[in-house]
Amino acid sequence: MWELRADLLSSTSPAFVSQQISLLRANSELPILFTVRTVSQGGKFPDEMAVEALELLQLAVEAGCDYVDVETSWPVEAVDKLRQNKADTILVASWTDPTGAIRLEDAVLQEKYIQAEKIGDIVMLSILATTEYDSHELALFLRDHRQKHHKPLIAMGLGTHGQLSRVVSPVSFITHALLPGAGAPGQMSLAQIQQSMHLLGQLPARNFFIFGNNIAHSLSPTLHNTAFTELGLPHHYSIHETFAVDEGVREIMSRPDFGGASVTFPHKLQIGQFLQTESAVARLIGAVNTVLVRTGKDGSRQLVGDNTDWLGIKSCIEVNWPDGGTVTARAAIVIGAGGASRAACYAVQQLGVKTLYMINRTRAKAEALAEDFPALTFVHYSSFAEFPAAGADPAPSIIVGCVPADDFVEEDIPSAMFAAVENGVLVEMAYRPLETALMKRGKRFNGWKITRGVDVLKEQAYHQFHMWTGRRAPKRVMAQAVDAKVG
Known part of the structure; x- marks a missing residue:
C-alpha cells in the first residue's frame, strides 16, 4: 500500500x-x-x-x-x-x-x-x-x-x-x-x-526457465532477470533450449528450487504431460505458456499450466486505447486461426467485443475455433481480398495479427480494415522484423495505435512475474532493458 x-x-x-x-x-x-x-x-x-x-x-x-x-x-x-x-x-x-x-x-x-x-x-x-x-x-x-x-x-x-x-x-x-x-x-x-x-533464509532462491526450440535470442531472460535484480529477489531465469518436451524438461521441473517457466513454440501443447493440472483459461485457449509451482491443501507440490498470452494482448489493447479510457470496441479482426489467435479471441471476448472477423485460409479451422467462443459472432474471410471494400459493419477498432510476418506484403492488406473507424489499436504478434507489413499499413492511419510483438511479450511477462513471485512487476525497468536490447 x-x-x-x-x-x-x-x-x-x-x-x-x-x-x-x-x-x-x-x-x-x-x-x-x-x-x-x-x-x-x-x-x-x-x-x-x-x-x-x-x-x-x-x-x-x-x-x-x-x-x-x-x-x-x-x-x-x-x-x-x-x-x-x-x-x-x-x-x-x-x-x-x-x-x-x-x-x-x-x-x-x-x-x-x-x-x-x-x-x-x-x-x-x-x-x-x-x-x-x-x-x-x-x-x-x-x-x-x-x-x-x-x-x-x-x-x-x-x-x-x-x-x-x-x-x-x-x-x-x-x-x-x-x-x-x-x-x-x-x-x-x-x-x-x-x-x-x-x-536470513526466509526467501529461498528459485530458478526459472524458458522452454522452447530455437530460442537462443529470447528476450525473456532480460525481462525477468532485470525484474529480479530491481526488487532484490535472489532468483535467476535461464534459457533451456530443447527440440521436444523431454526428460530433461521433466527433471528440471522436479527440482526443489524450480520456481516456474515460460513455454514457447513448439512446446505449448506438449508441456501438459508433465503437469498436474491446467487453468480453465489454458484449457480453453488450448496452450500453456506459463508453468507455476503451487502447494496443495495437503502440502503437496503441484505444477500448474496457465496462459498469459491473452493477458499480453488484452493489456496492449487497454494501454493503447484512445484517450486511455475503457475499451468500447464492438468488433475486432483476428488474422490467423492458430494457437496465438485463440489467445487473441479470448482477449477480445474478455474486453466485451461481440463481432469477430477472422481472416484465415482454412474455413474448417476458423469454424472449429468459433465453436469454443460462442460469445463471439464469427465472420470468416479466407483472404484479405474477400474483406469488404466498403468496410465491415460493425466496424472493427481492434486488429490482432497472429501469423508469421512473411505470410503477406503490405499491398495485400486492404485499407478498409483501418479506414472505417477514426481510432483503433493494432496488435502485431510477430517479433521479426521489428516493423511488419501489417504495422506499415496501420501507420498510414494516424488514429491507430500500433503495438509490436515485443510489446505483447513485455505485457504478458509482467503477468507471469506476478504469478510467480506475488510481486507486482517493475514494468518501467523491465521495458527499458528490453527496449535497449532491441533498439
Missing part, C-alpha cells in the same frame, strides 16, 4: 493534501494509509498545530482512505470523533518513541499497547532501537502478542539497529529511490528488505 505522510509534504493545507489523495486514487489501485506525525511523534508537523493535524486526519477519513494512523497521544474526544465517523476506514492506533528512552520490558510500553488496543483496529508500536538486541526482543514481543491477543500488531525498531525488525516483521515500511528521503530513521528499500530476507 501507499503511506501518505502528510507532515512530509511540501504543503499541509487541506486543499493540497486532498489533492494528493486524489492523485494517488487516480493513478494507483493500491490502498492508502494516511499518517500525520508531529515533531514529538518523530515527524515534521509542529506540535503546537495539533488542531490542524486532527483536521487532516478527519479529511482522510472523509476522503475514504483505507487506513488512517491515529497516535495515542491525540486528545480522547478527537479520537472518539474519528472512530464515530470512520465508516469503512481502518484505524491504526500507533505510539512512537523516537527518543530511545523506552525499552521493551518497560511497563509504559504495555500501558501504551493497552491504550492503543482500545482505540484502533490495528495496533502499531515504534521505538528507537539502540542495540542490535532490540530487534530480537521485538520479534519475541510479536510472538508473545500473537499468543495472547486478537488484534493485529505491527512492532518495529527505528534507526539502524532496528533494521532487522523491518526485515522479519510481517509488515514493513519501505522507502524508494524516487522519494526525497526516508519517511523514518532506518527505513530500507524493497530490494534491501528482500535481499536481507534471503540471507
Whole structure:
C-alpha cells in the first residue's frame, strides 16, 4: 500500500493534501494509509498545530482512505470523533518513541499497547532501537502478542539497529529511490528488505526457465532477470533450449528450487504431460505458456499450466486505447486461426467485443475455433481480398495479427480494415522484423495505435512475474532493458 505522510509534504493545507489523495486514487489501485506525525511523534508537523493535524486526519477519513494512523497521544474526544465517523476506514492506533528512552520490558510500553488496543483496529508500536538486541526482543514481543491477543500488531525498531525488525516483521515500511528521503530513521528499500530476507533464509532462491526450440535470442531472460535484480529477489531465469518436451524438461521441473517457466513454440501443447493440472483459461485457449509451482491443501507440490498470452494482448489493447479510457470496441479482426489467435479471441471476448472477423485460409479451422467462443459472432474471410471494400459493419477498432510476418506484403492488406473507424489499436504478434507489413499499413492511419510483438511479450511477462513471485512487476525497468536490447 501507499503511506501518505502528510507532515512530509511540501504543503499541509487541506486543499493540497486532498489533492494528493486524489492523485494517488487516480493513478494507483493500491490502498492508502494516511499518517500525520508531529515533531514529538518523530515527524515534521509542529506540535503546537495539533488542531490542524486532527483536521487532516478527519479529511482522510472523509476522503475514504483505507487506513488512517491515529497516535495515542491525540486528545480522547478527537479520537472518539474519528472512530464515530470512520465508516469503512481502518484505524491504526500507533505510539512512537523516537527518543530511545523506552525499552521493551518497560511497563509504559504495555500501558501504551493497552491504550492503543482500545482505540484502533490495528495496533502499531515504534521505538528507537539502540542495540542490535532490540530487534530480537521485538520479534519475541510479536510472538508473545500473537499468543495472547486478537488484534493485529505491527512492532518495529527505528534507526539502524532496528533494521532487522523491518526485515522479519510481517509488515514493513519501505522507502524508494524516487522519494526525497526516508519517511523514518532506518527505513530500507524493497530490494534491501528482500535481499536481507534471503540471507536470513526466509526467501529461498528459485530458478526459472524458458522452454522452447530455437530460442537462443529470447528476450525473456532480460525481462525477468532485470525484474529480479530491481526488487532484490535472489532468483535467476535461464534459457533451456530443447527440440521436444523431454526428460530433461521433466527433471528440471522436479527440482526443489524450480520456481516456474515460460513455454514457447513448439512446446505449448506438449508441456501438459508433465503437469498436474491446467487453468480453465489454458484449457480453453488450448496452450500453456506459463508453468507455476503451487502447494496443495495437503502440502503437496503441484505444477500448474496457465496462459498469459491473452493477458499480453488484452493489456496492449487497454494501454493503447484512445484517450486511455475503457475499451468500447464492438468488433475486432483476428488474422490467423492458430494457437496465438485463440489467445487473441479470448482477449477480445474478455474486453466485451461481440463481432469477430477472422481472416484465415482454412474455413474448417476458423469454424472449429468459433465453436469454443460462442460469445463471439464469427465472420470468416479466407483472404484479405474477400474483406469488404466498403468496410465491415460493425466496424472493427481492434486488429490482432497472429501469423508469421512473411505470410503477406503490405499491398495485400486492404485499407478498409483501418479506414472505417477514426481510432483503433493494432496488435502485431510477430517479433521479426521489428516493423511488419501489417504495422506499415496501420501507420498510414494516424488514429491507430500500433503495438509490436515485443510489446505483447513485455505485457504478458509482467503477468507471469506476478504469478510467480506475488510481486507486482517493475514494468518501467523491465521495458527499458528490453527496449535497449532491441533498439
